Amino acid sequence: AQKVTQAQTEISVVEKEDVTLDCVYETRDTTYYLFWYKQPPSGELVFLIRRNSFDEQNEISGRYSWNFQKSTSSFNFTITASQVVDSAVYFCALSEAGTGNQFYFGTGTSLTVIP
């Protein structure tokens, strides 16, 4: 079973629109960590945010914000006033503290911001 599900394969928005990328995870651990990464067209993977399972406070960083809801096992990512430079593939990932030693990645959401 997929531990991290990103149901949106591709999203297109017009510049300045807001967009939310969904991430749903599955774990039995009570302690776990969630991450978002950005992969621009150049191909490298850029770390965006880390959140632990005990901190449900929403996080805002400039135009980026993250909504973590344990009740729905979701860790969604919103870009406000999107820009062309936001065009990239975005990956959500899960790391479990209790078992295993790996990061589980979703299949990614490809975001295209149209000027």
Add this chain to the structure above:
Amino acid sequence: NAGVTQTPKFRVLKTGQSMTLLCAQDMNHEYMYWYRQDPGMGLRLIHYSVGEGTTAKGEVPDGYNVSRLKKQNFLLGLESAAPSQTSVYFCASSSGRRTEAFFGQGTRLTVV
């Protein structure tokens, strides 16, 4: 600030050939990983290491071997390349499960 460096960046192999991908990190991280990225499949873990001299299998280990003789280096070997191993390979390192992983720039491998 080198971070994680992968060598080479591109490679074309013929079926049956062997090769080694090198990953080097300068952050003194204990954990290192090799992932492959294929369209529509995200990143899948091939092998990983939790410290010098240790290795373990990930989700898709068949056809690959790894070695971690030095803490800063993690080598991925393809013993007999197959077209199914055409992919983009990423190396990553982290200080542990609780922290983010830092990725190399990727190696695009084509097996013909």
